[in-house]
Amino acid sequence: xxxxxxxxxxxxxxxxxxxxxxxxxxxxxxxxxxxxxxxxxxxxxxxxxxxxxxxxxxxxxxxxxxxxxxxxxxxxxxxxxxxxxxxxxxxxxxxxxxxxxxxxxxxxxxxxxxxxxxxxxxxxxxxxxxxxxxxxxxxxxxxxxxxxxxxxxxxxxxxxxxxxxxxxxxxxxxxxxxxxxxxxxxxxxxxxxxxxxxxxxxx
Numbered sequence: 001x002x003x004x005x006x007x008x009x010x011x012x013x014x015x016x017x018x019x020x021x022x023x024x025x026x027x028x029x030x031x032x033x034x035x036x037x038x039x040x041x042x043x044x045x046x047x048x049x050x051x052x053x054x055x056x057x058x059x060x061x062x063x064x065x066x067x068x069x070x071x072x073x074x075x076x077x078x079x080x081x082x083x084x085x086x087x088x089x090x091x092x093x094x095x096x097x098x099x100x101x102x103x104x105x106x107x108x109x110x111x112x113x114x115x116x117x118x119x120x121x122x123x124x125x126x127x128x129x130x131x132x133x134x135x136x137x138x139x140x141x142x143x144x145x146x147x148x149x150x151x152x153x154x155x156x157x158x159x160x161x162x163x164x165x166x167x168x169x170x171x172x173x174x175x176x177x178x179x180x181x182x183x184x185x186x187x188x189x190x191x192x193x194x195x196x197x198x199x200x201x202x203x
Contacts (some may be wrong), residue, residue: 009171009175012172029182032148032154033130033154033156034155035047036052036078036158037157038158038160039157040161047065048065049145052065053083053145057080059076059077060076083144085142085144086142086143087142087143088140088141089135090140091135094131094132107123108123108124110127111123111126112162113162114156114158114159115157117157118155120157126151126152130147130148133152
């Protein structure tokens, strides 16, 4: 019984960690994300984006989100601050970066953790749309809530096994940011450098 409770706490606590991905990562109103669906095997639980937005606005948690915060011993006010936080991102820069090899590698990495429910193959396209459209709606800035509301599918699946694997590799937020910002470069090592269009063929 105790082991079961610990597993539940770990799973629900892991779900909270996905909230830290949106600023690293991370609109078509008709298809905006309505639920984050945490999945592992036969286990499936959903947290409504509306509940995340309510927490961000009021500092109070409700529904399953309240259970997640309680079991993981997280302060709702702290999480609310995280959800409201935003970073400045020029739209043109984001769009260009996400269409480079490094940007593609970064999206592939994040797309192993979050992707459209029942459509994992669309992870990169959905992430790119959510990030760019979220920045456009935010007039040059992006917050977790803005990203979720810009994500182009109603159900965003969060793979708990992939999330737990990520948590095991990153013991802190700093490690998490480093993991997503540096590891995509590993896949580019040894590849041929891209041609520089400003460099002449001969010296």
